[in-house]
Amino acid sequence: MSNYLVEFNNISKFFGKVIALKDVTMKLKKGEIMCLLGDNGAGKSTLIKTLSGVHKPDEGEIIVEGKKTIFASPKDALDMGIATVYQDLALVSLMSVTRNFFMGREPQKGLPGLKTFDIDKANEIASERMGQIGIDVRDPSQAVGTMSGGERQCLAISRAIYFGAKVLILDEPTSALGVHQASVVLKYIVKAASQGLGVILITHNVHHAYPVGNRFTVLNRGKSLGTYSKKDISREKLLSMMAGGEELSKLEVELKEMDRISKI
Amino acid sequence: MSIKSKSIETKKKISKDERLKRISRFRILLNRPELGALGGSILVFIFFGLVAGDTGMFSAYGMMNFLEVSANLGIIAIAAAMLMIGGEFDLSIGSMIGFAGICIAIPAIYWGWPLWMSIIFAFSMAVLVGYFNGILVVRTGLPSFIVTLAMLFILRGATLAITRLITGRTQVPGLRVLIENDPIAWIFAADTFKWLFTWLGSMGLIALRQDGTPLATGVPASVLWWIGLTILATWILMKTRYGNWIFASGGDKHGARNVGVPVDRVKIGLFIGTAVASTIFACVQVLDAGSADTMRGTLKELEAIAAAVVGGCLLTGGYGSAIGAAFGALIFGTVSMGIFYTDVDTDWFKVFLGGMMLIAVIFNNYIRRKVTENK
Incomplete structure (x- = not known):
């Protein structure tokens, strides 16, 4: 039995002639936050979809809790406890907090054949769960549209955890958020990991990833540039590894040069 | 452990923050979708109470009159509303009404089927048409507006062509004699609460005919269908898992699908719902009039x-x-x-209908903005 929750070994994915992913390897332990960093077009979206069962990898293997598996569908991945929270969050803003929380998995009561949606129990659970994250929903029948972006993100994560996620794949959870909201979401992610979940945090924002991540994988043009523990790599190094890093340092040199010239 | 203590700090901060943003009771009330229509109904009754209070509009007979018209429309409006909540339209409702009427009349008159069998036949056809509408929308991904607009023409044309082919005309009369003794026709045709009206008549509380029977003979079956369907639809929407799926499918079908809601199945079910409701409408109308007409239900979808x-x-x-x-x-x-x-010319009714709808859309739009953009 391996001590990894989930392993993705040498994953490759091709779309016709395009090599979207080549030999990407990621391993995730319990309670660990693994950050997947990459600029736009680095292959993050393809990788997420492969990890969550939307795409089937063309090469490589997926091992969940020591067992080699193939995800036939996103539902398959979900059944094995690998839950993905996409950027759109799968929340309906016109629906209430409770109805969103239990969307597709409503608790029922009553006789078989005449079951009703147990809205009281659902309200209670939704309030309790949101309370645990520090979001006070006094009225769980309020529409999700009235919540802030950070609260919505937390709701989506909280829902995934409630429904038995062991591995959380979070797609850019902080990209649309302000500084304060982003820190609330990041704290919640740390808390979730401290309770024993494995988290794969996908982002292009090193400043959000570095404080919370345990290990970092950098993706560039469909290939992994390696995985590093936090102690082995600095924030600046990570930043420069992502595509655009060299360009930024070049820009710095050029600016210095301009500065020098103007002084003369 | 510093993280934990920090998170407790934020907890307090957030909950305080939330309290500031709490929505007012007024807005919660505004958020109820039926508020506008409820208010509108009250206004309409106040208006006619003042203008036509002493004209007999609110006698038992007058009330049964406008309730029956409301009920007929209500039967299809409820199904159309459920489909709209589910994110789709059905423009073939009116054509389905005509088609269903013919499905009842032709087998009963020309093929010698018992009436109950032709009614069941009509409902079976409705399920097929609804299923076809649904599967077409779901599989092609085309807007339901276009798909069901096509169906509006196809069904109406087929109704006309088939009827003329079989009967040589566009109307099928002669159903009245079949209604008596039929085991199920009464579900759509009978006046109910006759005893109540007879009693009210005998007490002199409602108007009587020359022969002593009350002018309003009972509550039309369609009124009970209307009330029954409202209760059923509301129960489904608010109290069942399927209801939650309807809201989810209409609110964001991709999101709903991602969390496991069977969006396609929900939508197909709702299309079957509108076709079946159209058939209930047709049954009521055909059995009431004793005849079927190929042009029945025109514009009813709108x-x-x-x-x-x-x-x-x-x-x-x-x-x-x-x-x-x-x-x-x-x-x-x-x-x-x-x-x-009233003294108002009836030509003005459509002006009212359009104006009312315009006001409703503007009002609804305002509500939606309040609900979704109040961050």
């Missing part, structure tokens, strides 16, 4: 959608109520009949 919109349904789906649609139908039914009791 009236049903108008009633649903006045009832608070958003055209973009995901929001609305069956109770609202029932009240929307009540408004239209009351005005369309009530206008006869």
Whole structure:
């Protein structure tokens, strides 16, 4: 039995002639936050979809809790406890907090054949769960549209955890958020990991990833540039590894040069 | 452990923050989709109470009149509302009414089927048409507006062509004699609560005919269908898992699909719902008139959608109520009949209908903005 929750070994994915992913390897332990960093077009979206069962990898293997598996569908991945929270969050803003929380998995009561949606129990659970994250929903029948972006993100994560996620794949959870909201979401992610979940945090924002991540994988043009523990790599190094890093340092040199010239 | 203590700090901060943003009771009330239609109904009744209070509009006979018209519209409006909440339209409702009427009349008159069998036949055809509409929308991904617009023409044309082919004309009369002794026709045709009206008549509380029977003989079956369907639809929407799936499918079908809602199945079910409701409408009308006409139900789909919109349904789906649609139908039914009791020319009814719908859409749009953009 391996001590990894989930392993993705040498994953490759091709779309016709395009090599979207080549030999990407990621391993995730319990309670660990693994950050997947990459600029736009680095292959993050393809990788997420492969990890969550939307795409089937063309090469490589997926091992969940020591067992080699193939995800036939996103539902398959979900059944094995690998839950993905996409950027759109799968929340309906016109629906209430409770109805969103239990969307597709409503608790029922009553006789078989005449079951009703147990809205009281659902309200209670939704309030309790949101309370645990520090979001006070006094009225769980309020529409999700009235919540802030950070609260919505937390709701989506909280829902995934409630429904038995062991591995959380979070797609850019902080990209649309302000500084304060982003820190609330990041704290919640740390808390979730401290309770024993494995988290794969996908982002292009090193400043959000570095404080919370345990290990970092950098993706560039469909290939992994390696995985590093936090102690082995600095924030600046990570930043420069992502595509655009060299360009930024070049820009710095050029600016210095301009500065020098103007002084003369 | 510093993280934990920090997170407790934020907890307090957030909950305080939330309290500032709490929505007012007024807005919670405004958020109920049926509010507009309920208010509108009250206004309409106040208006006719003042203008036509002493004309007999609110006698038992007058009331049964406008309630029956409201009920007929209500039956299809409720189904249209559920479909709209599920994010789709059905423009073939009116054509389905004509088609269903012919499905009842031709087998019963020309093929010698017992009436109950032709009624069951009509409902089976409705399920097929609804399923076909649904599967076409779901599989092709085309807007339901276009798909069901095509179906509007196809069904109406087929109704006309088939009827003329079999009967040589466009109307099929002669059903009245078949209604008596039929085991199920009474579900759609019978007046109910006759005993109550007879008793009220004998007490001198409602108007009587020359022979002593009350002028209003009972509550038309369609009124009970209207009330029953409103209760059923509201129960489904608010109290069942399927109801949650309807809101989710209409609100955001991709999101709903991602969390495991069987969006396609939900939508197909709702299309079957509108076709079946159209058939209930057709049964009531055909059995009441004793004849079927190929042009029955023309433009009814638009009236049903108008009633649903006045009832608070958003055209973009995901929001609305069956109770609202029932009240929307009540408004239209009351005005369309009530206008006869006033000095206003009946030609103005459609102006009212359009104006009412416009106000409702503007109001609904405002509500939606309040609900979704209040961050």
